[in-house]
Amino acid sequence: MGIDNSVSAEKFCKNFKVEISRLTEDDMEFDMIGIDASIANAFRRILIAELPTMAIEKVLMVDNTSVIADEVLLHRLGLIPLDADPRHFEYMSENDVPNERNTIVYKLHVSCKKGSPWLTVKSGDLEWLPEGSRLPLASPAQSRDKQKTYTSFSRSQNDILEKPLGVKFKDITIARLGPGQAIELEVHAVKGMGKVHAKWSPVATAWYRMFPEVVFRKEIKGDNAEKLVKKCPVNVFDIEDLGNGEKRAVVARPRACTLCRECVMGPSREQVELRRVRDHFIFTIESTGGLPPEALFTEAVRILEEKCERVISELS
Known part of the structure; x- marks a missing residue:
């Protein structure tokens, strides 16, 4: 079954979510789920170039x-x-x-x-x-x-x-x-x-990355699980105790993955697969201080809304 890449207002309203994972006075990190890469990039460009x-x-x-x-x-x-x-x-x-x-x-x-x-x-x-x-x-x-x-x-x-x-x-x-x-x-x-x-520019930087997805093609147990956990430099994997002395590797922190590909090197390359979630973006905003980062994102949404209204007005 292929991936559904169709675009519709109903699908957007149903799937779109914003989840804030970190918020400080100077920066914030949040997830935008259910949008296309073009929308995420529009927010990035507005934040850098079009916010006064x-x-x-x-x-x-x-x-x-x-x-x-x-x-x-x-x-x-x-x-x-x-x-x-x-x-x-x-x-x-x-x-x-x-x-x-x-x-x-x-x-x-x-x-x-x-x-x-x-x-x-x-x-x-x-x-x-x-x-x-x-x-x-x-x-x-x-x-x-x-x-x-x-x-x-x-x-x-x-x-x-x-x-x-x-x-x-x-x-x-x-x-x-x-x-x-x-x-x-x-x-x-x-x-x-x-x-x-x-x-x-009101931001020191504004950037995003697709949410990383780490998938096991088959279970990794025993010594191979221990080696996989030690191989990852950002501690994406953990060990789960199955009882009777058996252990297996699990994906505990997929968000921390930087796609360095260490886990797909060596004997584990046939067992681990790295992917990116197409409609899930991890967005980071670092403010220079004029406005707090959450206010910058709110203003960026307002500017994008005005752009859309202007296009609709011209077309009609």
């Missing part, structure tokens, strides 16, 4: 006498994960003016005094400015006219946000300053998506 997040886009440099070039310093700043919920902010277009709804402003002002040891500048040194700029910063054209402007907000972001903003990890090294060196700058973080630049 906040990241540093513009840097207004006042002073940088460190050994790190401006371009390298700016690149490092852009990749720092921000502890800011993108759902509270709007996208900023070219003609928009920075305000409390589309821009987050941070200041970095550190210096190493002469005669002091080297100073490590970390991401925790970034200071959130809820009311916009405090430094008089100017564009090149304005500098020629000796005019200075401020990026001030009409009202403080404290009034519209649930919690203070900052960086997700405070121990990321940005630079090291020698005696007499200093960095003074202001950065503007805006909303964007990973398909524009990787700094806006």
